[in-house]
Amino acid sequence: MIKINYQELREAAEQATQDEWVAYILPGHNGIYPARTSEGRHCGYFIDWPGIDGQRNAGANARYIASIPPKVALALLAEIKCLEDTNIDAMCRIAELEKQCAEWERKALSNFEECAAMAERIEELQTNSAPGSFGIIGENIRTQDNRITSDPMFCVYQKREIVVDADYDYDRIVWVDEDGNEANKRQSRRLELLHENFREPPEKWRRVAVKDIDEFVTCCFTEQGCKDYLAANGHNLRLPFIYVKSGFRNAEYIGIRNWLAGIRIKGGE
Helix, strand or coil: CCCHHHHHHHHHHHHHHCCCEEEEECCCCCCCCCECCCCCCCCEEECCCCCCCCCCHHHHHHHHHHCCHHHHHHHHHHHHHHHHHHHHHHHHHHHHHHHHHHHHHHHHHHHHHHHHHHHHHHHHHHHHCCCCCHHHHHHHHHHCCCCCCEEEEEEEEEEEEEEECCCCCEEEEEEECCCCCCCCCHHHHHHHHHHHHCCCCCCCCEEEEEEEEEEEEEEECHHHHHHHHHHHHHCCCCCEEEEEECCCCHHHHHHHHHHHHCCCCCCCC
């Protein structure tokens, strides 16, 4: 690769004849090729007599030299200097940005380490201050089957019968006496036969249509909590069952649930 001395080239171009150059090539003439400006000022001779073999390229060489007069050379040098200045500015800017990035990375790493230490400290404080039962609840929240439900809320329901219109939807027909006692199967069969044959039943009996509805009893953060509740109080409920609802968009419930899930059992991982 040719190393160009830009300073020497600039000084030479500044001292040479300015304006555009034109190579004068006369057909049929051999010898030297002079150059003049458009105003007729003589610039010098480009090509001496090249001999018979080189005559074909002599004109092309002369035109090439004339196409790069001092004005063009100075313009190219100015453009090169502008590009070099731009590159220097860009390199300085890149170096400055690299320095800033390094500083930001250092601060980010420091902040990350501080946050990690704070998180460990918070978890330690929560573990030490929360009752042991909270740790069990947290473990169950992390490991239980959530039934493909977002922020699940496990609820205990029971079936409760309500009186409805017999002409509409109902689950069964019952006969009750004036004290609210339900007739047994034999009594119900006899009373139903009287009703079907349009005969009046004894005055103390009344025919009632009833339907089962789901009645909410309580809810827990975990399914195990519902099972523990049923083990203690299920005998007081009618046909109890566990149903899962979602705490979606319930910020208060989700916040407490997540807090419980973060509590670890002492001695556990």
